Amino acid sequence: MAFLDVRKKIMGRVWTWTMALMLCLMAASVRSEDPYIYYTWKVTYGTIAPMGVPQQGILINGQFPGPEINSTSNNNVVINVFNNLDEPLLFTWHGVQHRKNSWQDGTLGVQCPIAPGTNYTYHFQVKDQIGTYFYYPTTGLQRAIGGFGGLRIFSRLLIPVPYADPADEYWVLIGDWFGKSHTALKQxxxxxxxxxxxxxVHINGKNGGLEPLYTMEPGKTYKYRICNVGLKDSLNFRIQGHPLKLVxxxxxxxVQNNxxxxxxxxxxCYTVLVTADQEPKDYFMVASTRFTKKVLTATRVIRYSNGVGPASGGLPPAPQGWAWSINQFRSFRWNLTASAARPNPQGSYHYGQIxxxxxxxxxNTVSRANGKLRYGLNGVSHVDTQTPLKLAEYYGVADKVFKYNLISDSPDTAFPDLTVAPNVINATFRDFIExxxxxxxxxxxxxxxDGYSFFALAVxxxxxxxxxxxxxNLLDAISRHTIQVFPNSWAAIMLTFDNAGMWNLRSEMAENRYLGQQLYVSVLSPNRSLRDExxxxxxxxxxxIVKDMPKPPPYSS
Known part of the structure; x- marks a missing residue:
């Protein structure tokens, strides 16, 4: 009996130790980090010719457009950027939300630029996101000569997408082109x-040519990721003889409409499916300016693998007028039955009831200050500061760099004159804002x-x-990060300011942004806590002014 008692005690301890070990392993697996992906970029000048005329451009690892960032939801993305230009450089990751991490946003309000001949390593997580995005340089007008590229975020394998896997995926980066150096435009x-x-206008850095940009096999369906990476013009995109199924x-x-x-x-950015179900030959891919007196057009060729002839016939016509574009916006609807990258299903977030x-x-305002063209928001034309706004705030010296809330929430004037100053507004953490x-x-x-998606309610x-x-639309408006506003019109969005940091709200028109049509939103957590930032x-x-200052105490967990 004594032997049995000892054996029971030993087995009981073994069971306890085993369970404890399993719990430790489970806890460790829960705490383990998500996968990392690594990139090394060498940013240089090089010769490019989007309009057929050689000019200086910005290359990344010798490529124009730059290399793709290929990630999956929750990946940690690490990009070591070597600046081999003769001027400072920053990159922004357009649409990536950087949860709790505005430090990596790549705008002059949060980061010091990367000096020539030096490098900096970006580290951000594409947390609970899917979709089609792009990156570009934010310093000066560098985007005018390249430095941009595609950034795609795949859904995790456990979360299905609401369509069959395509045969392949193709990038379509479209934009207007000015044909001058970025320094000349800046001057x-x-x-x-x-x-x-x-x-x-260019498509993937080129206009025209008979060589195919992409090849499709008959009967198969392909995913096209389309982004307007230009400076100024809205563009209409179409493929000759092929409907675009928006997904x-x-x-x-x-909701998947054609x-x-x-x-x-x-x-x-938009992602569409295109099925190769037409006569086997070449077809034109077209991008053309909208709402301009002179329409500029770019074409590239897509080819069927068994094609027997060149692209022929007239280019498919572009739509006319503003009303067509407004109606297209109204036709976009969130797919409430689809799974999503975020933890809760998309349909569970009833934003219209908050x-x-x-x-x-x-x-938005355009005016002149000191005889020079300036753009602004609510009468303030933003200027960047030598000390990034976020650093000044973090180090407790914001009052030496900028003033909060120079603008009113409810402006009632036409703003004939503009105040030129840093434009920063406060937002209360987790408030639901219109x-x-x-x-x-x-x-x-x-x-x-930056840093957010919002519900695009109306235009x-x-x-x-x-x-x-x-x-x-308080039921199924799309959650996105850009919105257009037509002339003599308005647009409305809603969002929760639940991502602590300093975030840039800007005109995507490069000229407007550079001349002040932007502001920063300071979203401070009530507690200096790592749970929030x-x-x-x-x-x-x-x-x-913070360069040689002692670092503030770190946030606690």
């Missing part, structure tokens, strides 16, 4: 003039908010009033 703006009109827009699965063409406004805690109306963009001008606008002609809320990275570049 124009610095002297008080506009950059004028582009000289052409995703900037991170949201959408379109003859898509209006892609500056900074916007009480609004604040309404901000932003009116933002109205009002465009009294004659030119279309496009806006992006309508006229001026906004509270009664216009009856026109909102990451600490200043040890490798973060320091500049301005």
């Amino acid at each position: 124009k703006l610095d002297s008080g003039r506009s950059i004028g009109r582009p000289v052409g 995703e827009t900037e991170g949201s699965h959408v 379109y003859d063409s898509l209006d892609v406004h500056v900074g916007q 009480n609004i805690t604040r309404t901000i109306k932003l009116v 933002v109205i963009f009002e465009n009294p001008g004659k030119v279309i606008q496009s806006y992006n908010l 309508e002609p006229g001026k906004w009033t509270p009664e216009k809320r009856k026109n909102y 990451y600490n200043l990275p040890e490798t973060q570049l320091l500049c301005g």
Whole structure:
């Protein structure tokens, strides 16, 4: 009996130790980090010829457009950027939300630029995201000569997408092209003039040619990821003889409608499926400017693998007028039955039933300050500071660099004059906000908010009033990160400011942004906690008045 008692005690301890070990392993697996993907970029000048005329461009690892970032939801992306240009450099990851990590956003309000001849390593996580995005340089007007490329985020294997796997995926980066160096364009703006009109349009850095950009096999379906990476013009995209089945827009699965063409406004991305079910030959892919007196057009060729003839016939026509584009926007709907990258299903977030805690109306303005052309929001034309705004805030010296809330939430003036100053507004952490963009001008606008997706509720002609809320889509509006505002029109969005940091809200028109049509939203957590925001990275570049200051105490967990 004594032997049996000892044996029971030993077995009981073994069972206890085994269970403890299993629990430790389970806890370790829960705490383990998501996968890492690594890139090394060498950024240089090189010769490019989007319009057939050689000029200086910005290459990444010798490529124009730059290399693709290929990731899966929750991946940690590490990019070591070597700046071999003769000027400072920063990259922004357009549409990537950087949860709790505005330090990696790549704008001059949060980061010191990478000096020539040095390198900096970006580290961000594509947390709970899917979809089609792109990156580009934010310093000066460098985007005008390249440095941009595609960034795709696949859904994790456990989360199905609402369509069959395509035979292949193809990037279509479209944009207007000005044919001048970025320094020449910058000098124009610095002297008080506009950059004028582009000289052409490109598709993946080229216009024209009979060699196929992509090849499709008969009967198979392909995914095309389309982004407008240009500076100024909305573009219409279409493929001769082939409908475009829209399946995703900037991170949201959408109701799958077929379109003859898509209006892609500056900074916007769409993902479509194209089936090779037509006569086997070559077909034209077309991108052309919208809402311009002179229409500029780019073409490239797609080929069937068993094709027997060149592309023929007239180019498919582009739509006409503003109303067509507004109606297309209204046709976009969130797919509420599809799974999503975020932890909860898309349909479970009933944004239309959440009480609004604040309404901000932003009116874009063009005027002259000290005799020079400037753009602004609510009467303030933003200027960047030598000390990035986020660093000044983190180090407790914001009052020495900028003032908060120079603009009103409810402007009631036409702003004939502009105040030139850093434009920073406070937002209360986790407040649910309504933002109205009002465009009294004659030119279309496009806006992006870094660090967030928002619900694009409405785009309508006229001026906004509270009664216009009856026109909102409060059921299945797309969650996205850019929105267009047509001339003499308004647009409305809703979002929760639940991502702590300093985030850039900007015009996607490069000229407007450079001349002040942007602001920063400071979203501070009530507690200095790692649950809400990451600490200043040890490798973060320091500049301005904080360069030699002691680092503040880190946030606690």
